[in-house]
Every structure is written in structure tokens, then in C-alpha cells.
Amino acid sequence: MNKKILTQAHKLFTDDGIHDTFLDDVKIYTTSKYDPLSPFIYDVCLILVLQGKKIGHLGDNKLIYDSKNYLVVPTTLPLECETYASKEEPFIGLIISIDKKVMYEIIDNISKKEFIDSKKNSLGVFSDNVNNKIEExxxxxxxxxQSKEESTILGTSILKELFYRVAVGNNSKFLYKMFLNNNKEAKIARALKIIHTECESNLNIATLARQEDMSVASFHTHFKQITSHTPLQYIKKIRLTKGxxxxxxxxxxxxxxxxxxxxDSASQFSRDFKNYFGYPPKEVKPTI
Structure with a gap:
């Protein structure tokens, strides 16, 4: 991202943290220190990095998003992220919630693309190049x-064009699949939403598969392609992260x-927690 962009961004925050803006769907995140690998749950969003770098891990897959590459998360997913930042060059990023209705409208009206089924396009998250249009x-x-009035009047149209530019990006094939209701990817996306909403319940994998008119075997296969985890591994991961x-x-x-x-057992929770995070839950530091 160029210096003009950074100049504008610096007007929106004074310290580290997640900052609200005049648009509910847009937040700015800043940090001036390196953050080691930590779990985050992203929910249908676009992340534009203005300065610094993040490396996201989903299973064995690694995604780099920085000033030259934005990240698109078209479904609710947990990522383990490493943030590169310093006092001299803090990390600055925009977290933009993707309006599903707007994206459905864009994809419905856009010229049809050919969908190529390959491992490259099966993961439930992707990065793409920041081009001149995205920068602008x-x-x-x-x-x-900078202005509440301008945000209220102009924000919707700018975000819609931004979503359009993402939808016509080089790596956007998976985004299309997620927003086509009868695709396997869209079915898994709906199941993921249920898991995130009801993870503390006794979720039944066969029931989740049946609700999307899928066999259990097909559900398992496509679920792992998209999330890099089996359904049971994924549910455990979400429970521990939320815990x-x-x-x-x-x-x-x-x-x-x-x-x-x-x-059912605090001791089992503690064992699973330590296996996942590398330290027991009693060592978690409270945040204010």
C-alpha cells in the first residue's frame, strides 16, 4: 500500500488494538509488537493489510497476507495467525465484514466464470493480489x-465496488462456490455456521450431513478439503478457542x-487445552 493510504489510516487510531469506524462493517486493527502463532476465528470477511504482515495457518496450509496480498475468508473459519510488527513499522489492517446479500447480488449479476475443481481451490480461505483498483x-x-456524514452516504457504494473487485480477482473461484447454494462448498459453509453457533451442544455429524442432503462420507471429504480438519477435530478446536x-x-x-x-469434565478440557495451546488453561492471562 502506498504512503497516501498510510497517511489516511494513521488518522483513524492513536494506539494498538481493534478500533471501530463510522461504518459498522469496517474495523481497523493495529499492533506495534510481534504476535506469535495464536488462534483466531474469522467470520466471512476481507482483510486488507496496509502495513506489516500476517501469516495464517489452516492445517498444513500457509497463507501470507500483507500490503501486496489481501485475504478473503468466505465462511466462518479458525486460523492460527502470526503477526509481524514493530514500533518502527506497526501492523495496520482493515477488517471488513462481507455483506452476504451484496455478494450474492454481485455474483448473480457478474459474467459467469468457469469453475475448475482442483485442490488449489478447495480450501475455505484464499489470498489475492492487491491491484491498482483495490489500492484506489x-x-x-x-x-x-474520516467523516460520519461521508461514511453514511458513500460507504455502501465503496464497499460494494470493493466486493466486486474481490469477486473478479484471480483467485476468486472458491468465493463463487461458497455463494452458490447447491454447491458442496456452500453446504459445508452452512454446516460451519451451525457448528460455530452451537459448538457447545452435542452436535451429530450424521445430522449435519443429512440437513445438507449429503452422505456422511461426502460430508467428511468436503469438510476436510475446506477446513483441513475432520468435523470432530474442528468442533474440538472451536470449543477450545472459545473456551x-x-x-x-x-x-x-x-x-x-x-x-x-x-x-463433561474440566480435567478433559484442561488436557485438550494443553495439547492444543501448549500450556494449561490456568495460565491464560486475562485481558481487560
């Missing part, structure tokens, strides 16, 4: 975010977080 729209977005948030952000006791996330 990023600058325009940051400029209107960690309960302890850190809402100051839950370990036993309460375990039961809240559907565990």
Missing part, C-alpha cells in the same frame, strides 16, 4: 471514514469455561 478503493474508503476467550475476556474459571463449552 482502499484510499477512498479510508478518506470517507480460552471465556477465560481471558470474560474471566471465567476453568471449570465454568469447560462446562460452558459442552465438556
Amino acid at each position: 478503493l482502499t484510499f477512498n474508503l479510508l478518506e470517507i471514514l 480460552k476467550d471465556l477465560i481471558a475476556k470474560q474471566h471465567y474459571q476453568v471449570i465454568d469455561a469447560a462446562y460452558e463449552m459442552g465438556y
Whole structure:
């Protein structure tokens, strides 16, 4: 991203953290220190990095998103992310929620693309190159975010064009698949939403598959292609990540977080937690 963009961005924050803007769907995230590999849950969003770099891991897959590459997460997914930043060059990124209705409209009206089924396009997240159009729209977005009036009047049209540019990007084939209701990818996306909403429940994989008119075998195959995990591995990962948030952000006791996330035993929760994060839940540091 160019210097004009960074100049506009610096007007929107004064310190590290996640900052709201005049548009509900747009937030700016900044940090001036390196963050080691940590789990995050992304929910249908576009991430534009203005400065610095993140490396996201989904299973054995690695995605780099920086000032030259944006990240698109077309379904709810957990990523393990590493953030590269320093006081001299802080990480600055825009997190933009993708309006599903707007994206459906764009994909419905856009000239049809050929969908090529390959391993390259099966993962439920992708990065793409920042081109001149994306840079121009990023600058325009940051400029209107300085004003509530301009954000209210112009924000929707700028975001719609931004989503369009993403939809015609070089790596956007998977985005199309996610938004075509009868595709296997779209079916898995709906199942993922249920898992994230009801992860503490006793979810039944056969029931999830049946709800999308899929066989259990097909559900397992496509689920792993998109998330890099089996359904049961994925559910455990989401429970542990949300359990960690309960302890850190809402100051839950370990036993309460375990039961809240559907565990019958706090000791089992602690074992799974340590296996996943590398340290026991009692060592989680609360955040204010």
C-alpha cells in the first residue's frame, strides 16, 4: 500500500488494538509488537493489510497476507495467525465484514466464470493480489471514514465496488462456490455456521450431513478439503478457542469455561487445552 493510504489510516487510531469506524462493517486493527502463532476465528470477511504482515495457518496450509496480498475468508473459519510488527513499522489492517446479500447480488449479476475443481481451490480461505483498483478503493474508503456524514452516504457504494473487485480477482473461484447454494462448498459453509453457533451442544455429524442432503462420507471429504480438519477435530478446536476467550475476556474459571463449552469434565478440557495451546488453561492471562 502506498504512503497516501498510510497517511489516511494513521488518522483513524492513536494506539494498538481493534478500533471501530463510522461504518459498522469496517474495523481497523493495529499492533506495534510481534504476535506469535495464536488462534483466531474469522467470520466471512476481507482483510486488507496496509502495513506489516500476517501469516495464517489452516492445517498444513500457509497463507501470507500483507500490503501486496489481501485475504478473503468466505465462511466462518479458525486460523492460527502470526503477526509481524514493530514500533518502527506497526501492523495496520482493515477488517471488513462481507455483506452476504451484496455478494450474492454481485455474483448473480457478474459474467459467469468457469469453475475448475482442483485442490488449489478447495480450501475455505484464499489470498489475492492487491491491484491498482483495490489500492484506489482502499484510499477512498479510508478518506470517507474520516467523516460520519461521508461514511453514511458513500460507504455502501465503496464497499460494494470493493466486493466486486474481490469477486473478479484471480483467485476468486472458491468465493463463487461458497455463494452458490447447491454447491458442496456452500453446504459445508452452512454446516460451519451451525457448528460455530452451537459448538457447545452435542452436535451429530450424521445430522449435519443429512440437513445438507449429503452422505456422511461426502460430508467428511468436503469438510476436510475446506477446513483441513475432520468435523470432530474442528468442533474440538472451536470449543477450545472459545473456551480460552471465556477465560481471558470474560474471566471465567476453568471449570465454568469447560462446562460452558459442552465438556463433561474440566480435567478433559484442561488436557485438550494443553495439547492444543501448549500450556494449561490456568495460565491464560486475562485481558481487560
